[in-house]
Amino acid sequence: MTEVLSPRTPGKGEISGEDIIDHPQWAVLKQAVEAIRPWQSKDGSIDFEAEGAPSRDDAARTLGRVVDAVEQLAPLLPHDAAYHQALVADLRRWSDGGFGVPDFLDSLLAFQPAADRRDGLQHLVLFPMYTQNGNPDRNLEAVALRVVWPQWLAELERTRYDNPLFVPITFQDFTPGYDTNSAVLFPETVAVREAPSRWTWGAIFCDREAARFRAVTEAAVDTLGLKLPEEAAKLVQDQDLAEQTFVLWDMIHDRTHSHGDLPFDPFMIKQRAPFWMYGLEELRCDLTSFREAVKLQAEGHPMGLGVQYAILFDRLFRFPVTGARTRNYDGLGGQLLFSYLHKHDAVRWTDNTLRIDWERAPQVTNQLCAEIETLYRDGIDRPKLVHWFAAYDLVATYLSPHPGSVWAKGPEALDLSLPPRKLVDDVLPDEFPLSMFYEALAKKLREVIASTKGITGDSAVRSAA
Incomplete structure (x- = not known):
C-alpha cells in the first residue's frame, strides 16, 4: 500500500453567501420545531386529548412561527424556492386540517437536491420524518446542511461511477431527531400520503460517518496495539481527509446496490429475508468499493488507499460492536470480514496484539468479494430458500452459529411446507453471536461508541482541538 493525499477540503468555499444557521430566524425555527415535536404521536399527528397536549390555537401559533421562519430564511436559498413554497403550503394544510397524520408529499417531490450538486451548496430541510438509526417516530425535524x-x-462520478441520485452532505445544525446515530437523509422516511413512483435522491452525512470512524478507530488501535502505516494514521487524524474518503466510499457503495448479478431486489424492500442476506448485500457493496479503491490506487489516484483503510477499519472495529445484537446485519458483515481475514492469515491476534499483513489484506479482501459474487451469480438459478441456505453456509463457514439455531441444523429441521418468508421466524435474533475477541473489544469500546451519538465533523474537530 502506498501514499494517500488530500485533494482539497470539501464543501467549504465554492459557494458564498450567509450561513443560514447564523441568521436569527434559524434559532426561531429550531425553537418552534422543538416545541412541536413532543406534542406529536408516533405517526406525526397531534392528539389534542392526550395528557400534556397543547390547545389547537397554541399548536397553530407555534406552527405559524415555523412558517414565518421558513419564509424569512428562504431568500438565502433561492435554489430551493419551489421546495420552500411547497413546504409552506404543506405546513399550512397540516394546521388547517387539524394536525392529523401529516402529508408532505408535495414538498418532498419539490425537493430535488441531486439536480444541483454544487460543492458547498446549502439546504434548509424540514419534514415530518423518522431518522434511520435515530428516532423511529415521524416528528417534525429541521436540518441545515451543505453539499x-x-x-x-x-x-x-461523471466518467466512472455514475450515481445521479447520490448527494453527500455535512451537518450545519439540526433538531433532536438527528442528535442520534443517524447519518442519512432519505426521502422514504418522510410522512406522505403515498410513496412516489420512484425516489430521486438519497443523502449521506459524510462528516458524521468520518467523525465516528476516526473516534472508534483511534480507540480500537490503542486498545489492540495495532501499528498503523503512516498514511493510515494520517487518515484517522484528519477530519477533512476522512470526509472525502467516505464520500468516495459511499458513492461507489450506493451504486453497487443496483449493479452486478443480483438474484433479488437489491434493496430487499419488497420481500422478507433472513438478516444475513442483508448483511451479505451490505458487505458486497463495501467489498466492491474496496476492490475499486485498489484499482484506483494502482492507477495513481490519491484517494484509493484511504478508502481501503476506511473500509477495513470501520468494518473490523466499529461495525461488529455497534448497536444491538438483534438482526445486526452490519455487525454480521464486519464479523465475517474479520474471520475471513484471520482464517487466511491476513490478520493475527497474538500476544494481545493485532497485526495486519498490509500487503496480503487487499488480496484476501478481494477474494471474499469474489466468493460473495459467486454466491449471487449462482443464486440466479436457485429457488429462494435454496439460495438462503447457500448464503447461510457461506457465513457459517467462517462464523459459528448459535448452538440453539434451527437453521444450523439444516433444511430437515425446518417446516418446509411453509413459505420461505414464514421460515424467517425461525432465525434467532442473534444467529451468529460475537466471538470472544469481539465480546472483549465491545466492552473496551463501549464508552467511545456511545460518545459518537450526535457527533458531527465540526464537533469532532473542536474536541480534537
Whole structure:
C-alpha cells in the first residue's frame, strides 16, 4: 500500500453567501420545531386529548412561527424556492386540517437536491420524518446542511461511477431527531400520503460517518496495539481527509446496490429475508468499493488507499460492536470480514496484539468479494430458500452459529411446507453471536461508541482541538 493525499477540503468555499444557521430566524425555527415535536404521536399527528397536549390555537401559533421562519430564511436559498413554497403550503394544510397524520408529499417531490450538486451548496430541510438509526417516530425535524461535491469527485462520478441520485452532505445544525446515530437523509422516511413512483435522491452525512470512524478507530488501535502505516494514521487524524474518503466510499457503495448479478431486489424492500442476506448485500457493496479503491490506487489516484483503510477499519472495529445484537446485519458483515481475514492469515491476534499483513489484506479482501459474487451469480438459478441456505453456509463457514439455531441444523429441521418468508421466524435474533475477541473489544469500546451519538465533523474537530 502506498501514499494517500488530500485533494482539497470539501464543501467549504465554492459557494458564498450567509450561513443560514447564523441568521436569527434559524434559532426561531429550531425553537418552534422543538416545541412541536413532543406534542406529536408516533405517526406525526397531534392528539389534542392526550395528557400534556397543547390547545389547537397554541399548536397553530407555534406552527405559524415555523412558517414565518421558513419564509424569512428562504431568500438565502433561492435554489430551493419551489421546495420552500411547497413546504409552506404543506405546513399550512397540516394546521388547517387539524394536525392529523401529516402529508408532505408535495414538498418532498419539490425537493430535488441531486439536480444541483454544487460543492458547498446549502439546504434548509424540514419534514415530518423518522431518522434511520435515530428516532423511529415521524416528528417534525429541521436540518441545515451543505453539499459536498468537490471537482475530483464530480469527475469520477461523471466518467466512472455514475450515481445521479447520490448527494453527500455535512451537518450545519439540526433538531433532536438527528442528535442520534443517524447519518442519512432519505426521502422514504418522510410522512406522505403515498410513496412516489420512484425516489430521486438519497443523502449521506459524510462528516458524521468520518467523525465516528476516526473516534472508534483511534480507540480500537490503542486498545489492540495495532501499528498503523503512516498514511493510515494520517487518515484517522484528519477530519477533512476522512470526509472525502467516505464520500468516495459511499458513492461507489450506493451504486453497487443496483449493479452486478443480483438474484433479488437489491434493496430487499419488497420481500422478507433472513438478516444475513442483508448483511451479505451490505458487505458486497463495501467489498466492491474496496476492490475499486485498489484499482484506483494502482492507477495513481490519491484517494484509493484511504478508502481501503476506511473500509477495513470501520468494518473490523466499529461495525461488529455497534448497536444491538438483534438482526445486526452490519455487525454480521464486519464479523465475517474479520474471520475471513484471520482464517487466511491476513490478520493475527497474538500476544494481545493485532497485526495486519498490509500487503496480503487487499488480496484476501478481494477474494471474499469474489466468493460473495459467486454466491449471487449462482443464486440466479436457485429457488429462494435454496439460495438462503447457500448464503447461510457461506457465513457459517467462517462464523459459528448459535448452538440453539434451527437453521444450523439444516433444511430437515425446518417446516418446509411453509413459505420461505414464514421460515424467517425461525432465525434467532442473534444467529451468529460475537466471538470472544469481539465480546472483549465491545466492552473496551463501549464508552467511545456511545460518545459518537450526535457527533458531527465540526464537533469532532473542536474536541480534537
